[in-house]
Amino acid sequence: MNSELLIVIPAYNEQDNIENVVEYIIGNYPQYDYVVVNDGSKDRTAEICRANGYELLDLPVNLGLAGAFQAGLKYAYTKGYSYAIQFDADGQHRPEFIQAMLNRIKEGYDIVIGSRFLNVRKDKSARMIGSRMITVAIKLTTGIRVSDPTSGMRMFSREMIKEFAQNLNYGPEPDTVSYLLKNGAKISEVQVKMEERQFGESYLNILGSARYMIRMLVSIILVQNFRKRNK
Template identity: 65%
Template sequence: MAKLLIVIPAFNEQENIVRVVDDLVARYPQYDYVVINDGSRDHTAALCRRHGYRMIDLPVNLGLAGAFQTGLRYAAENGYDCALQFDADGQHRPEYIQPMLDKLEEGADIVIGSRFLTVRKPKSLRMLGSYLISWAIRLTTGQAICDPTSGMRMFNRAMLEEFSTNLNYGPEPDTISYLIKNGAVVREVQVEMGERTAGKSYLNFVRSVEYMTKMGLSILLIQWFRKRDTDSPYAERSV
């Protein structure tokens, strides 16, 4: 069985972190995890210490990209075969880990936990940005990604090396698009996600619009023309 690390970036998640980690420990003890406390200003780090959780405590807030890259570097340096990006707010459901692992073992480099692989995407203002990002990825790579903004993503060993040793690699749709263009195999698995039950997401309406616009422009105007400055660890393998 592949050695998996669940990476849990956490910023001001004192109301959720205990529930999320305790559920993983109780129901899925076969998987290792690490909490990346991203310079939280609340009691997230204190709660992790009190409960004896495995934690990397960043002294300042690096943002999701920095926290995520920290987790993948930890995974790469400690001999893990793959890693899963897992939200600290309780929206990601661990029962989908095994189906994602199965897809990884079938040859995928990245597996996305997709809300819309077999379920129709709502036609709402909230989903408009997701539609546009999916369109941009398909235009630039030829591949359809049904849920490009899903934060539940699994990465194989080659991707651990890729993300942990290169700059400007955030866990975002534009990076996924860039990696597809450079030969990475990306697959999706249908999942359901819960709703945040406590705390407040940093993505309000204005920030959501800004995020979708930034991702779309990055895919169309930057990642499409971006050249690799290092040799790909996965380009030479047979797929």
């Protein structure tokens, strides 16, 4: 372990992106440790990682983002990292913003979100309307405004790493953020910029995005009231 921070990179069928993403981190940000969590990919993602000697957790089956990220957080917890950041394998997240997020979380926060909309207005697309609705739902249920609740660039403190590592029902989604806020977690946001996906297609198409937004809203407003917390 060379760093207090671990970059967790869940990857499913990212053979066209993973090498560029990891090599950029290695070449430009060697102060951070990283691990690729291959989520049972059916393409050459794991093969490319092994050939290049990347730090790799190779899951034998596809667990989905929640399972893959949790595997990465278990790794971070076992290795003793103080902080961990969720980082996309498709080239959208930019590592130059990690230090600002790390500085912020050290001020005493449990979660820091890399926000696209802290100082930038959302457009009027259907996806952004859904994001606004999730922001409102979190505000209504927790009293806290999160400007970019669907951002996948999230940093967690050691205490939050432990929560994810030891609770099987935790996924890195807006409803979990809402739940953690209800349980006393302190959250902040840092303005970031993100790129478009470099290659391949996102699993969230128009229909998938609509279903995701509806599921998050129902979960935040209703389901989280009944969620059990393991001790």
